[in-house]
Amino acid sequence: xxxxxxxxxxxxxxxxxxxxxxxxxxxxxxxxxxxxxxxxxxxxxxxxxxxxxxxxxxxxxxxxxxxxxxxxxxxxxxxxxxx
Amino acid sequence: xxxxxxxxxxxxxxxxxxxxxxxxxxxxxxxxxxxxxxxxxxxxxxxxxxxxxxxxxxxxxxxxxxxxxxxxxxxxxxxxxxxxxxxxxxxxxxxxxxxxxxxxxxxxxxxxxxxxxxxxxxxxxxxxxxxxxxxxxxxxxxxx
Numbered sequence: 188x189x190x191x192x193x194x195x196x197x198x199x200x201x202x203x204x205x206x207x208x209x210x211x212x213x214x215x216x217x218x219x220x221x222x223x224x225x226x227x228x229x230x231x232x233x234x235x236x237x238x239x240x241x242x243x244x245x246x247x248x249x250x251x252x253x254x255x256x257x258x259x260x261x262x263x264x265x266x267x268x269x270x
Numbered sequence: 271x272x273x274x275x276x277x278x279x280x281x282x283x284x285x286x287x288x289x290x291x292x293x294x295x296x297x298x299x300x301x302x303x304x305x306x307x308x309x310x311x312x313x314x315x316x317x318x319x320x321x322x323x324x325x326x327x328x329x330x331x332x333x334x335x336x337x338x339x340x341x342x343x344x345x346x347x348x349x350x351x352x353x354x355x356x357x358x359x360x361x362x363x364x365x366x367x368x369x370x371x372x373x374x375x376x377x378x379x380x381x382x383x384x385x386x387x388x389x390x391x392x393x394x395x396x397x398x399x400x401x402x403x404x405x406x407x408x409x410x411x412x413x414x
Contacts, residue, residue, distance in 0.1 A: 198327055198399035199411035236413065243397075246332040262329055262397075268412040269326070269333075269357060269398030270306045270369050270389060 188215050192255075194226065195262040200240065203232045209263070219249035226263070233263075240265050273345035276354040277337045279330060284356050284367045293352040293374040300378035304385050306369040308362045320405035323363045329397040333357070336396045344373075344388050348380035355388070357398055368400070 189212045201207050211225050219242040227237050242249045245259035255261065276292055286305065293301050312319045341353040354372035362368045371388055373381040402410045 195329065197329055197397065198401070199413050201327075202411060239413065243329075243332065246329075246335055248395075262332070264329070264397050265399070265411075266413040267393070267395065267397055268400045268414065269328075269396050270393045 189213065190215070190257075192261055194222070194242075195260065197262070198265055198268075200233055200236055200263050200265050203236065204230055209233075213255065217255050218251065219244075219253050219255060220251040222255055222261070236265050271351065273341075273350050274352045275338060275341045275345065276352075276356075277334055277341065278354075278356045279328060279334055280356060280358050281360050282358070284358055284370045286367070286370060289354050289356060289370055289372045292354050293372040295351050295374050298351050298374035298376055300376070300381045301374045302372070302378075302381035302385055304369075304371045304389060305367045306389075307367050308364045310364045319402070321364060321402055322405050323361050323403045324368060325361050325401040325403060325409075326357070326359045326368060327399050327401070328357070328359050330359075333397050337392070340388060340391050340396065343391075344384045347387070348375065348384045349377075350375045350380050350384060355392070357396075359398070361403075 192213050194209045209230055211229055222242055223237050227234050241264045243262040243264050244256050308324045337355045350373055352374045356370045358368050375381050400412050
């Protein structure tokens, strides 16, 4: 079963997409790595940035092989540059 | 003794006097404040980039949480009594502070060792991004 999910976007990713969110259709029990692959296909304007991005669920960084929890808020985190 | 932690994301100038007051403690012989500010000129291999201002964006709830976790970890590693982290968001003109870290401890070693660790970790994991606004009108999100 596919599920429709919203992923929050920031900084260069937000600028590339022209929106502060991206809608994606994810396979059941998708891993963080698979979510990035789905994003690369649905939003090709992110392709340059995606290899260096991390996925966050419920404000926690996910390992690439970790499954994405069902109800958590998702966010795409490009390399950070605070300070 | 439990450490006192303060984390703030602000949309205005960072109040450094208030930060000094927050880390003051009669039992702390060491008080250290680091301020990161918008730099005007950045030399690259080819030329010199001139910055007019920076604009910071954050994933706010996570940035606050990550800053707090960072200070908690620092307080476990070093005997610090007061730890303050303030990050400014939005536009920060040249010369103004974008980030300020304040630490105090009974002896100086803890502050002096913890400060570079905190700044390195902040730049590695806290979801805040800077956008350069150059003098020629162009802008660039910094992702490295």
